[in-house]
Amino acid sequence: MSDAPRAAELRELLRRHNHAYHVLDQPTVDDATYDLLLRELQSLEEADPALRTADSPTQRVGAAASTAFAEIAHLQPMLSLANARDIDELVAFHERVVRLLAAAGIDEPPTYVTEAKIDGLAISLLYRDGVFERGATRGNGEVGEDVTANLRTVRTLPLSFGDPQAPTLVEVRGEIYIPRAAFDRMNDERAAHGLPVYMNPRNTAAGSLRQIDPRQTATRPLALWCYAVGVLDGVAFASHHEALAWLGARGLPINPLTAVHRSIESVVAECARIGELRPSLPYDIDGVVVKVDAIAMQQALGSVGRDPRWAVAFKFPATTRTTRLLDIRVNVGRTGALNPYAVLEAVEVGGVTVRMATLHNEEDIHRKDVRVGDTVIVQRAGDVIPQVVGPVLDLRPDGAVPFAMPERCPACSEPIVKPDGEVQHRCLNLRCPSRGLELLRHFVSRGALDIEGVGDKLVARLFELGLIARPSDLYRITQEQLEGLDGFKERSAANAVASIAASRGRPFGRVLFGLGIPHVGEVIAQAVARHFGTVDRLAAASAQEVADVEGVGSVIAEAVVGWFADADNAALVADLVALGVNLELGADERLAVGHLTGTAFVITGTLSVPRAELEARIVAAGGKIAGSVSACTDYLVAGEAAGSKLAKATRLGVAVLDEAGIVQLLAASA
DNA sequence: CGGCCTCGAGTTCC
DNA sequence: CTCGAGGCCG
Numbered sequence: 001m002s003d004a005p006r007a008a009e010l011r012e013l014l015r016r017h018n019h020a021y022h023v024l025d026q027p028t029v030d031d032a033t034y035d036l037l038l039r040e041l042q043s044l045e046e047a048d049p050a051l052r053t054a055d056s057p058t059q060r061v062g063a064a065a066s067t068a069f070a071e072i073a074h075l076q077p078m079l080s081l082a083n084a085r086d087i088d089e090l091v092a093f094h095e096r097v098v099r100l101l102a103a104a105g106i107d108e109p110p111t112y113v114t115e116a117k118i119d120g121l122a123i124s125l126l127y128r129d130g131v132f133e134r135g136a137t138r139g140n141g142e143v144g145e146d147v148t149a150n151l152r153t154v155r156t157l158p159l160s161f162g163d164p165q166a167p168t169l170v171e172v173r174g175e176i177y178i179p180r181a182a183f184d185r186m187n188d189e190r191a192a193h194g195l196p197v198y199m200n201p202r203n204t205a206a207g208s209l210r211q212i213d214p215r216q217t218a219t220r221p222l223a224l225w226c227y228a229v230g231v232l233d234g235v236a237f238a239s240h241h242e243a244l245a246w247l248g249a250r251g252l253p254i255n256p257l258t259a260v261h262r263s264i265e266s267v268v269a270e271c272a273r274i275g276e277l278r279p280s281l282p283y284d285i286d287g288v289v290v291k292v293d294a295i296a297m298q299q300a301l302g303s304v305g306r307d308p309r310w311a312v313a314f315k316f317p318a319t320t321r322t323t324r325l326l327d328i329r330v331n332v333g334r335t336g337a338l339n340p341y342a343v344l345e346a347v348e349v350g351g352v353t354v355r356m357a358t359l360h361n362e363e364d365i366h367r368k369d370v371r372v373g374d375t376v377i378v379q380r381a382g383d384v385i386p387q388v389v390g391p392v393l394d395l396r397p398d399g400a401v402p403f404a405m406p407e408r409c410p411a412c413s414e415p416i417v418k419p420d421g422e423v424q425h426r427c428l429n430l431r432c433p434s435r436g437l438e439l440l441r442h443f444v445s446r447g448a449l450d451i452e453g454v455g456d457k458l459v460a461r462l463f464e465l466g467l468i469a470r471p472s473d474l475y476r477i478t479q480e481q482l483e484g485l486d487g488f489k490e491r492s493a494a495n496a497v498a499s500i501a502a503s504r505g506r507p508f509g510r511v512l513f514g515l516g517i518p519h520v521g522e523v524i525a526q527a528v529a530r531h532f533g534t535v536d537r538l539a540a541a542s543a544q545e546v547a548d549v550e551g552v553g554s555v556i557a558e559a560v561v562g563w564f565a566d567a568d569n570a571a572l573v574a575d576l577v578a579l580g581v582n583l584e585l586g587a588d589e590r591l592a593v594g595h596l597t598g599t600a601f602v603i604t605g606t607l608s609v610p611r612a613e614l615e616a617r618i619v620a621a622g623g624k625i626a627g628s629v630s631a632c633t634d635y636l637v638a639g640e641a642a643g644s645k646l647a648k649a650t651r652l653g654v655a656v657l658d659e660a661g662i663v664q665l666l667a668a669s670a
Numbered sequence: 671c672g673g674c675c676t677c678g679a680g681t682t683c684c
Numbered sequence: 685c686t687c688g689a690g691g692c693c694g
Contacts, residue, residue: 304675333680341681358681360687385682385685423688519690521678551677553691677690 010041069145069210072136074124075171076230080141080306081289081313087268090290093312094264097292097301100309104300109262110292113240114270116257117287117313118225120177121206123151125226130166130250132159137209141306147209151176153218158251171230172252178205179283182221200351201284225255227289239293257281260293271314278316287315318379322392323347325374328359328403332411334438334516338425340365340403342376342388350380357386361423362405371400409434430568436470437463439516443471447522448514449503453496461485471514472575474500504581508534511576511583517563519556527551528560530599533634534584535573539564545630548600602629604646605639607659617666629654637662 084090097110122138135151136144151157154176178186178201187197198204208220229243237243241260248254257274261267271288278285292298292310301310327343340359347354357378359365368390370376375395376388409416409427411434418425427435440459444451451474462468467481477500482493506514512535513525520528531549532538538546538560546557563569577583601618614637629636629648636649636656649656657665 331680335679337679339680352683354682356682358686360680364687380682387686519678523677551691555690672694674693675691678688680687681685 007041069147071139071143072134072146073143074136074141074230075126075169077306078122078124078138078141078144078173078230079303079308081311082307083287084290084312084314085317087271090268090271090312090314091264093290094267097297097310100301101297106297106300110297111239111294112261112264112267113244113291113293114257114259114261114267114274115227115289115291116255116274116281116285117289117315118175118177118255119202119284119286120175120225121202121209123147123174123176123209124230125151125157125172125174127161127166127170127172129168130161130163132157145210149214150209150211150217153214154222154224156224156253161250163250166250167233167235169231169233171232172226172247173228173230174224174226174252176205176209176222176224177201177283178208178221179223181282182223186221203351223283224253226252227255237295239295240291240298241293243295257285275316285316287313289313319350320377320379320389321347321349322375322377323354325370325372325376325388325391328365328370328372330406330410332409332427332432332434332438334435334442335518336426336428336432336435338405338409338416338427340405342370344376344378344388347378349378349386352380354378354380354386357388359388362403362425363423365403369402371396371402373397373400411435430566433463440468440471440474442516443514444474444503445514448510449506450510451496451503452499453492454500458496470572470575472572472579472581475504475576475579475581504579506582508583508585511581512538515563515569515572518559520560524549524551524556529585531634535577539570539573599634600626601635601637601662602626602633602645602649603637603639607637607639614662618662635662635665 082093084093094110101107101110123135124138124144125135126133132152134146134148136146136148138144152159180201183198183201183204190197204220205222208217208222211217211220226247227244228240229237229247232243235246237246241258244254244258257277259270261270267290271290274285274288290312292301298308298310301308303309324345325342326345328340329343331339331341333339338361340362342357342359344355344357359370368388370388370391373396374391376391379387379389405416405418405425407416408414409429409432412427412429412432414427414429414432416425416427429435437460440463441456443449444454444459449471454474459468462477465485467477468474477497479490479493479497482488482496483490507529509526509529510522512529513520513522517525527549528538528546532541541561543554543557543561546552546560547554549557552560564573573583603614607614626633629645633649633654636645636654637659638646638649638656639659646656648654
């Protein structure tokens with residue numbers, strides 16, 4: 001029997017996914033699935049080299065795009081920007097800046113720099129001794145992908161400063177884009193050669209930068225504007241505009257739509273002016289970036305989360321289109337929340353076809369007054385997520401009726417309730433099939449148990465077939481059961497079973513997150529796991545004790561205690577434990593560097609240092625000091641002649657440290 | 671008690 | 685990405 005037909009099928013599949021990924025920049029499968037297909041083809045070709053055609057995706061260097069680029073940590077995180085959608089928000093930004101500066105003892109009015117916000121791809125460039133060394137995509141802001149080879153092909157990127165006095169290290173921030181005219185020319189050429197044309201400049205720039213072969217990238221008309229210095233050795237700027245001038249003097253391209261303003265009125269006028277220029281500019285922009293000019297003021301203002309408080313992005317209104325609202329349907333989420341969504345007649349918005357959009361909740365639908373049959377205005381929020389803005393009332397058909405939430409759950413027919421003061425309608429049935437399925441999806445998802453090879457589709461199928469109803473059922477799935485499903489090959493069945501088994505060792509915090517306790521997301525789950533150490537101690541805790549966890553108040557604490565009080569949930573936990581799923585903190589987690597945050601200590605007995613000093617050091621490392629030992633205590637620090645507290649700790653199974661032990665723990669966390 | 675900040679939850683496209 | 689809401693600080 002020949003594998004040739006399967007090999008041909010795989011080649012075609014991979015070719016199509018590749019095209020979608022690189023040319024359209026719209027992946028059709030996740031990386032893991034792609035890798036799986038590629039590996040299957042590779043093994044077929046190894047078994048029978050005659051199957052290896054010259055155009056096989058296995059012959060393209062680094063065809064497994066997911067692993068082709070090394071990760072690079074930015075010297076300084078690449079921040080994001082808060083948005084101002086209108087002039088009021090811009091003025092509010094200014095007022096906040098003034099207020100915060102005054103609070104920091106600076107009464108001088110701020111000067112601003114405005115820059116056109118280029119609709120491209122943020123990158124970071126590193127110059128060592130004035131020579132371009134490497135460049136990376138923004139990634140998650142902390143870590144990006146190394147695209148040095150591709151960046152070298154960007155003709156306006158200087159490979160060196162030509163400056164003998166260049167500082168040792170300069171990190172430059174910029175935006176890679178494709179000028180409109182060049183984009184159109186490229187598409188004309190492609191069309192002439194019978195090649196598919198690209199959808200929009202931004203996605204094409206993104207795809208081009210992630211080409212495996214830099215020679216491909218070199219054929220794309222990429223360009224660069226630089227807008228900031230990340231890190232710079234030896235040169236200190238007093239202002240942002242000086243930094244830009246410094247970059248410009250070294251050959252880095254600075255966008256000409258850059259100006260300094262002495263008042264917010266001037267900034268507002270500039271936003272309007274650039275908005276008018278927008279259609280005639282030779283490249284796409286999506287707003288205006290406004291930055292406080294003085295570096296000293298920037299430092300005084302600082303940042304909140306990822307957003308600096310000294311800068312804001314004034315966003316131009318999103319491009320909108322109209323289409324028909326065909327239907328309003330309702331999903332039931334993991335928490336029982338009813339989420340209405342719009343089914344739309346397919347429409348192109350900003351280079352993407354939109355067919356669905358969330359409508360959030362009933363209140364939202366009524367506020368917008370959209371009805372089935374309406375012609376509605378659709379936009380993409382932040383140019384990404386499709387949104388229904390509102391109806392075109394003139395085009396409303398006769399007899400269009402306002403939307404009403406179903407009175408019974410569309411999944412389980414139980415009555416729907418809307419608690420007072422809440423926006424969401426809910427299905428309270430804990431056994432609602434929709435909720436069960438959504439919980440399973442959540443359980444296997446990335447941030448939780450992260451079970452590779454078991455995605456939404458497989459989970460839904462197994463759920464429908466009745467093979468899994470609760471998370472613990474996953475661990476009883478056999479390879480044979482999976483192979484019984486059509487379209488499921490032996491290899492992927494084995495992979496899925498293996499990754500399910502491997503997920504049993506996930507850290508406690510992630511498993512806890514996977515349980516889907518209301519209000520307990522990734523962060524809270526982690527904090528709770530750290531605090532209690534084991535599920536048993538968590539399950540035995542009172543709401544009062546749970547509320548001791550940092551960031552947990554009465555609402556979340558009640559939710560946690562209530563969850564464990566439910567017999568089914570308790571049974572699920574017991575089942576998971578019996579199946580070998582990890583539900584306690586690993587020793588390494590307890591001792592992990594800088595991780596005393598949320599850890600509760602009790603000190604007893606006589607120590608060689610003053611107790612206050614030891615307490616201060618524990619608190620400095622993020623730990624908490626309690627007066628008496630309870631189930632919530634992580635460590636009892638016992639000195640000489642410890643008495644009843646030590647006895648109680650031993651009885652409760654609380655870890656006990658001697659003085660050397662706590663010193664070691666503190667050192668490990670420094 | 672009010673305002674800010676952080677977190678949770680649901681989400682769209684291919 | 686965005687909205688809503690819980691938590692916490694002043």
